[in-house]
Amino acid sequence: MIRVEHLKKEYTTKKGTVIGVNDVSLTIERGEIFGIVGYSGAGKSSLLRCLNLLEKPTSGNVQVDGTNLGNLKEKELREARQKIGMIFQHFYLVSSKTVFDNIAFALKAAGKTKKEMESKVTELLELVGLSDKRDVFPSQLSGGQKQRVGIARALANDPKVLLCDEATSALDPSTTKSILSLLKKINLDLGLTIVLITHEMEVVKDICDRIAVMENGRIVEIGRVYDVFSKPTQELTRSFINSVLDFDLPEHILKKSTGTIVKITFQGSVAEESVVSDMIQKFKVKGNILHGKIEYIQGTPLGIFVMELKGESTEIAMAAEYLRNRTQNLEVIQND
Ligand SMILES: Nc1ncnc2c1ncn2[C@@H]1O[C@H](COP(=O)(O)OP(=O)(O)O)[C@@H](O)[C@H]1O
Ligand SMILES: [Mg+2]
Structure with missing residues (x-):
């Protein structure tokens, strides 16, 4: 489904070259919820942004559903991107638009008619449990509700993949739980592949099938969540796991x-x-x-x-x- 081969992302800055992603190879299966964990600066966002070519890789390949994104022309790439939804920590809703218009905007960009937009947005609002909020503005919503709008917007063009960059990091624990169960529901009902980056192991433990642990732009550990939790091989992984399981003897x-x-x-x-x-x-x-x-x-x-x-x-x-x-x-x- 998603295949990443020898992906490298370097940034050129005034102070020199900064490495974001350093030679990552990875396959994410269709329908999987795949978590990427690591401390700040590990390269998680860089890797995620390379998956929909928001960031152009310095070298290496990204394939989604057998299509090598690097080979696409501008227009084809735009279409391919519509099949890859993304949600963010800070939601990025347009404050001057209603909930309805924030979601419809994504459909307008894809050239949908008014009627199509009306029925799709209604369906999406129902899916994320916000039917009663269609005409309110983002400032009238709680954080969890804002993220629900973000999710509805990301799903507007029926993507096959949903990329989540710290999507619950700005939310309190109980709101985080409700957003995670929504993501799980979407994964099951729509068969969506979800790639989720987080620094919270609790999130991983709740919904991911597999995880990769990143450090300095590299994947240092990867496996099924249960296996990684029960037999971590890296000290870094252990420190993440301890944050949830707290198994050390006082x-x-x-x-x-x-x-x-x-x-x-x-x-x-x-x-x-x-x-x-x-x-x-x-x-x-x-x-x-x-x-x-x-x-x-x-x-x-x-x-x-x-x-x-x-x-x-x-x-x-x-x-x-x-x-x-x-x-x-x-x-x-x-x-x-
Ligand atoms: N646009 C950018 N320009 C320069 N350096 C960047 C840019 N984006 C990320 N970096 C650097 O790349 C490294 C990885 O960052 P990032 O992918 O944001 O990590 P994470 O999401 O795990 O916190 C960091 O050293 C960061 O400073
Ligand atoms: Mg990040």
């Missing part, structure tokens, strides 16, 4: 404890099984849960427990080995 608890401390990651159905109680029955150890949490990532449980094990060292070693085999991951944080 220092004061670590200091007080005297036994062997292990951290266990449970994935999928294992999180619901009685691994810990089985272990305590099988071996002569006392297990004391110091810290723990089960999170649901796209409906699949991911649990992390930090346990203190007390008993004879050979029993502890066997118990730890048992846990290691029954779960995905066991890390010894502190030895007795």
